[in-house]
Amino acid sequence: MSPIPDDLARAQEEWHATYRQLAVRPRTALRQQLIHLSSEVLFHPYWQGRRSAAWAALHGAPYVRAAS
Numbered sequence: 001m002s003p004i005p006d007d008l009a010r011a012q013e014e015w016h017a018t019y020r021q022l023a024v025r026p027r028t029a030l031r032q033q034l035i036h037l038s039s040e041v042l043f044h045p046y047w048q049g050r051r052s053a054a055w056a057a058l059h060g061a062p063y064v065r066a067a068s
Helices: 006-024 028-042 051-059
Strands: none
Touching: 006 028
């Protein structure tokens, strides 16, 4: 499997950080940011044709980022 692209990994990391902030301090702006990041992660071109294995890799053990 090819490495997770940096922009996808960044979006996923931001999603987790926003989710943690939202749990502590519910705010509309954080909810909107979480929705935006969710769509960015879910509809990233990386998933084209390989949703299951790639999704598991992103949410499982530490992932391997693409070399820049």
